[in-house]
Amino acid sequence: MATLKHINSKNADYGAAEQYLLFEHDEFTMKPVLDETGRLIPREDYRLSTLNCGGEDFAVACMRANLRYEKNQRREDVKSHHYIISFDPRDGPDNGLTVDRAQELGEKFCAEHFPGHQALVCTHPDGHNHSGNIHVHIVINSLRIEEVPFLPYMDRPADTKAGCKHRCTDAALRYFKSEVMEMCHREGLYQIDLLNGSKNRVTDREYWAQKKGQAALDKQNAPMIAGGITPRQTKFETNKEKLRQTIRAALSAAASFEDFSSLLLREGVTVKESRGRLSYLTPDRTKPISARKLGDDFDRAAVLAVLEQNAARAAEKAAAISSTPPSIQDQLRADRAARTAPNVQRLVDIEQKKAEGKGRGYERWATMHNLKQMAATLNVYQEYGFTSPEQLEAAVDTAYQEMRQTSGELKALETKLQGKKELQRQVLAYAKTKPVRDGLKAQKSPKAREAYRQAHESDFIIADAAARYFKAHGITRLPARKALQDEIEQLVSKKSGLYNTYHAQKQRFKELQTVKRNIDQILRREEPRRRKEQSHER
Structure with a gap:
């Protein structure tokens, strides 16, 4: 599952952040690791890109912006914000997550949620504990250099203006976590609910x-x-x-x-x-x-x-x-059923592979592979309590129906969530035009109002589009922005639960399908043998 971590920094040396991303550092002291000659050791593998730096180095671009707006000049000022998105180690082998793909997701996340900020996006293939978890570092200058749209985590006009600073409030961090969950759902990656706490809360x-x-x-x-x-x-x-x-x-x-x-x-x-x-x-x-x-x-x-x-x-x-006390066999059977079933793979059609040109070495391997998979298939067949192929067929159908039902609920929830997000987008766009709309009311004459509308034409186009949306959906009173965001987060949490349920059901359905195919193939192989034995008996 992906997690999100935030660190703010008061270090005025923006180059230190880039140095940490590019060179090896001691995980305890956070100091650079040097080789025998006293030189920095580059990291073996990483991807690095910059956003909104105008072709300049990240550190130089940040310092120029700070001087231009006369911000981040004091020691106590927060100079940069560091966000880390860490993906589940299983996402690589199971879901095809690569360093390049993670870098693309990080760049897209940064562009959508930190617009107008100079940023570094860097992806590393492994974490401190060498667990193989790909993770993305997003480092942004706390100063905003462009005016941006009103985003859901913003709660004051200064949050959109150029020359103002980014604030990572509790509400903003919750919003970013919900967006990380949405990103993982959309990309088919492992994910848990980041909004409702954790069983073990381990601090940094x-x-x-x-x-x-x-x-x-x-x-x-x-x-x-x-x-x-x-x-x-x-x-x-x-x-x-x-x-x-x-x-x-x-x-x-x-x-x-x-x-x-x-x-x-x-x-x-x-x-x-x-x-x-x-x-x-x-x-x-x-x-x-x-x-x-x-x-x-x-x-x-x-x-x-x-x-x-x-x-x-x-x-x-x-x-x-x-x-009646349970027998030892009943207890052993219950324990065996509670254990995770082995991973079952499909049997290899050896005759077909030989016809395709496979040699004797492949035939020996395929024979051994089929024997192992037949044993695993029979184990799963017994552990699930099946007594006949018909019972297995019914279980496959039931698993499919459960998966389809959860998929339907997931799609309905996704549609509702998208509707709420679109409503939120329109509410935020309409809210940002409020000063312009109030300014129109202050105009005294029709000529002055017409001139005012022409001067602020883009804002009135946005406001009129939002008003048409509200009218088309029968919305006469706009919802509170905080309440709307809370509702979206609840839907995202519910979606996360359904998402994990669906993937578990899909995995079980695929496993039962494989068991069914293997059982069918085993029975087809046994049938000629039975006929041959019957002919010898006659």
Whole structure:
């Protein structure tokens, strides 16, 4: 899933941002890495482009603009904003995301959401943790050099004017996150809901504390590993992560809030409730850690929901024990069904491939491949609980219908979302023309009004087009911009859930289709063998 991160900088050296993007830097100190001769080491792979720099170097263009508008001259001024869009590592192998494609998406995102700003867009193929996540850096000069349209995240007239500065408010960051989600949905990439929190909320500070602690632990364990000794601890955990694990362990064993509190207390953790919010106090702290800083899984609503499920499960288990205890085979069957099914691939038609000119080496490989896929197919066939090809056929049809239903809901939601975005665009365009429309009212004579309209013809064309749109859609009272944006964000969140559901259903449908094809092919191969055996029996 793609994530969005924002960093503002007061560094007046715009070249430092470009240097970070082009050369290797130590991930802990953020200082450049030098070779034996003391020179900077270029990054192995990246894509870099500039926007609105007029053919000049990014740093030079930014300094010229700052001098022209007499902005960003003080030490405390925010000179630049740095946005990082990190894609899911699976997007490369699964969805065909490349560095070039990510760079194109980054440039388009920058042009749409940061118009009028001088910008650097740079894509790297990997992250700090070498997980293979392609990520895009967008660095913009905080100063705007052109007047731009009124965008949804803007809330004051100065946000559109040249010579004014970009502001990354909470509302703006939410808007950018919703647009990142929309971009991933549109491009068929993995995505989660960025607007409604996360199960584990790891701050940048905790992330780097974990990285530094892991590096120190690896260094400490290196002599033992070299000597053939297995270290007792190989994974470093921050205090917050240890607290999360302690809370989860207590949650898994508790059926009421009293049990939950007592289990935590045994581990030295005190849970407190104030104004409907939970906080957790560990023995090494004097100030409790709020659930909000740990993640959504640890707030009051989530904790009570898990406790309620545990209580219901305990009641069902007690009722089941009182009737007929499940056999070991039933438990093993349930565990096997809960496991993820293996990846099944289609069987190879060896005779057809031989006719196409494939040799004996390919025939041996294809034979082994088919044997493996037949075994995997039969495993999936049994794990899903199918007893006949007809039952599998019905499951394929059901999976297809579920996928089609979700697809229809997704398309209907997409249509509604596009309608809301178009309404938002018209509302913002109409709002920007308000000063001009108010100026027309101040004109006293028809001649003066006519001259005024001609002088501001482009603004009145926009206002008239928006008015026609409102009339055509029966809108007599314009919605509040904030309420409209909130509604759009809710639709984007709902779309994200449907989007992931649809992809899971599509994956299951494809897997069942493959199993069905393989089963059909296996049965076709078995049929001649049965006929041959029957002829020998006669």
